[in-house]
Amino acid sequence: MIRYPYQRNPIIEEEKNISYSNRGMDFENAVNISNNYYREEDIAIIYKRPTPIHIVKVDYAHARIKDAYFEKQSTTDYNGIYKGRYIDFECKETKIKTSFSFHNISSHQIQHLEAVLRHNGIAFFLIYFSLLNEVYLLDAKYIVDKYEEKKRQSISYQEIKTYGTLVEQAYLPRLKYLDAVEKVYFNETSKSHN
Amino acid sequence: MIRYPYQRNPIIEEEKNISYSNRGMDFENAVNISNNYYREEDIAIIYKRPTPIHIVKVDYAHARIKDAYFEKQSTTDYNGIYKGRYIDFECKETKIKTSFSFHNISSHQIQHLEAVLRHNGIAFFLIYFSLLNEVYLLDAKYIVDKYEEKKRQSISYQEIKTYGTLVEQAYLPRLKYLDAVEKVYFNETSKSHN
Numbered sequence: 210m211i212r213y214p215y216q217r218n219p220i221i222e223e224e225k226n227i228s229y230s231n232r233g234m235d236f237e238n239a240v241n242i243s244n245n246y247y248r249e250e251d252i253a254i255i256y257k258r259p260t261p262i263h264i265v266k267v268d269y270a271h272a273r274i275k276d277a278y279f280e281k282q283s284t285t286d287y288n289g290i291y292k293g294r295y296i297d298f299e300c301k302e303t304k305i306k307t308s309f310s311f312h313n314i315s316s317h318q319i320q321h322l323e324a325v326l327r328h329n330g331i332a333f334f335l336i337y338f339s340l341l342n343e344v345y346l347l348d349a350k351y352i353v354d355k356y357e358e359k360k361r362q363s364i365s366y367q368e369i370k371t372y373g374t375l376v377e378q379a380y381l382p383r384l385k386y387l388d389a390v391e392k393v394y395f396n397e398t399s400k401s402h403n
Numbered sequence: 404m405i406r407y408p409y410q411r412n413p414i415i416e417e418e419k420n421i422s423y424s425n426r427g428m429d430f431e432n433a434v435n436i437s438n439n440y441y442r443e444e445d446i447a448i449i450y451k452r453p454t455p456i457h458i459v460k461v462d463y464a465h466a467r468i469k470d471a472y473f474e475k476q477s478t479t480d481y482n483g484i485y486k487g488r489y490i491d492f493e494c495k496e497t498k499i500k501t502s503f504s505f506h507n508i509s510s511h512q513i514q515h516l517e518a519v520l521r522h523n524g525i526a527f528f529l530i531y532f533s534l535l536n537e538v539y540l541l542d543a544k545y546i547v548d549k550y551e552e553k554k555r556q557s558i559s560y561q562e563i564k565t566y567g568t569l570v571e572q573a574y575l576p577r578l579k580y581l582d583a584v585e586k587v588y589f590n591e592t593s594k595s596h597n
Contacts, residue, residue, distance in 0.1 A: 254518045256478060259453040262468065274456065274471040284450060288482065290491075293523030295484040324448045329487035 234378070236302045236337040236344075240287070243382035253387060255289030255296060258282065283317040285332075291387060292395070295330035297322070298349075302337040308363040309336050311356055319356050322349040331394050335376065335386060336369060345373035346389040428572070430496045430531040430538075434481070437576035447581060449483030449490060452476065477511040479526075485581060486589065489524035491516070492543075496531040502557040503530050505550055513550050516543040525588050529570065529580060530563060539567035540583040 240257075247253040261283070266276035285299040299318060303309050325332040332349035347364075351372055355361050374389040434451075441447040455477070460470035479493040493512060497503050519526040526543035541558075545566055549555050568583040 248518070251518065251521065254515070254522055254524075259455050261453050262456055262471075272472060274468065274473075277456075277468040277471065278466060279468075290489040290519060290522045290524045293489070295487070295489040297484075321448070324442070324445065325484060327445065328448055328484045330448075330484045 234337070234339075234342065234383075236300060236339070237286075239378075239383045240300050240335065240386070243384045243386065244287070244289075246382040247387060253289060253291035253296070255287055255291065257287055258284065281315060281317075283315070284321045285318060291331070291390065294394070295325070295328075296390070297325045297330050297332045298335060300335045300337070302339055304339055306338060306340050306366065308365045309338075309369060310363045311361070314352070314356065319353055323353055326350055326353070331390065333390075333393070335384075336373070338366065341366075342378075344376040344378070344384060344386070345369050346376055346386060346393060347373040348393060428531070428533075428536065428577075430494060430533070431480075433572075433577040434494050434529065434580070437578045437580065438481070438483075440576040441581060447483060447485035447490070449481055449485065451481055452478065475509060475511075477509070478515045479512060485525070485584065488588070489519070489522075490584070491519045491524050491526045492529060494529045494531070496533055498533055500532060500534050500560065502559045503532075503563060504557045505555070508546070508550065513547055517547055520544055520547070525584065527584075527587070529578075530567070532560065535560075536572075538570040538572070538578060538580070539563050540570055540580060540587060541567040542587060 237257075244253075244255045244257070247255060261280040262274075262277045263280050264274055264277045267273070268275045285297055287300070288295070288297045290296065299314075299322070301309065301313055322332045326349060334347045334349060334352055335344055336347060337344045347369055352364065355364055374393055376389050377385040379385055431451075438447075438449045438451070441449060455474040456468075456471045457474050458468055458471045461467070462469045479491055481494070482489070482491045484490065493508075493516070495503065495507055516526045520543060528541045528543060528546055529538055530541060531538045541563055546558065549558055568587055570583050571579040573579055
């Protein structure tokens with residue numbers, strides 16, 4: 210199925226998400242509606258970058274795009290600002306229960322995350338184990354280091370459980386991933402955004 | 404003319420820019436190639452947000468977009484990180500020599516910039532007076548304040564000259580706007596990125 214990356218109705222999406230909750234979560238949508246919540250509550254300003262599109266043909270007379278296709282994101286899916294810090298992260302979903310494969314991470318994304326880390330930004334992955342219904346925040350530096358070991362093709366679930374931080378699922382926000390950001394990057398374990 | 408927002412060949416674009424320099428600058432392209440330079444030199448990680456596209460029709464069998472149109476940006480054109488600070492800005496071009504009209508700024512953009520300022524990000528406008536061939540950096544707070552006075556519809560060129568900072572034009576980078584950022588937000592007048 211092709212996803213429409215510019216879906217614009219978070220309320221309907223949210224309802225859909227609730228009624229289908231027993232079938233597992235629409236991860237991307239869960240992140241998007243969490244960002245809407247964080248923005249509306251003025252907690253953080255984080256947006257999904259639109260999926261890049263390669264335009265092949267334009268109908269100039271009517272200002273319409275008549276042929277185009279989705280391109281691979283060369284950076285990450287999300288960026289923005291939280292408590293004065295630049296935030297940049299990528300969301301990945303896996304159906305494997307025992308590990309997270311590097312197969313879906315592009316070298317461009319690794320380079321981008323390394324650059325963000327060099328410039329003192331906060332960079333991480335949100336990894337969704339769909340069959341376990343668990344989301345972990347894992348610092349980008351951990352993945353970048355393992356990725357560049359070359360001999361490795363994946364990180365085990367146990368490693369992620371050990372070095373990552375479990376993201377609490379809730380109603381508002383759907384994914385309380387900024388609580389995990391607090392724990393990892395701001396050392397505040399007691400504060401909760403709810 | 405419809406602009407292709409995902410133009411991907413900075414080198415060709417740059418050459419075009421040089422050969423056409425006597426006809427005035429392609430402002431958006433000048434900002435983009437400056438960002439490429441800043442990224443390549445590892446000075447800052449700043450990208451243009453893709454123009455949002457509203458997709459009307461998709462050919463699922465071939466994964467092609469068959470009807471779509473450009474939407475208005477609800478945030479700003481550019482964001483990223485510089486020296487650990489979150490950077491967010493909008494580029495505007497005017498053919499009027501005496502003032503910069505608020506006509507092309509949407510209330511969504513003003514709200515977005517206000518939010519960035521509240522969260523301690525660096526937010527500004529780059530304003531290009533094409534007939535004067537001058538680019539100014541003007542802090543977003545200045546524009547937000549004037550915008551919200553309601554009775555005002557524009558800022559005079561003299562005001563921008565007084566409260567803004569002239570951006571030097573060069574070869575690499577084409578627009579040395581981070582030098583202006585240094586002066587305004589980091590208080591370092593002596594350092595130059597060249």
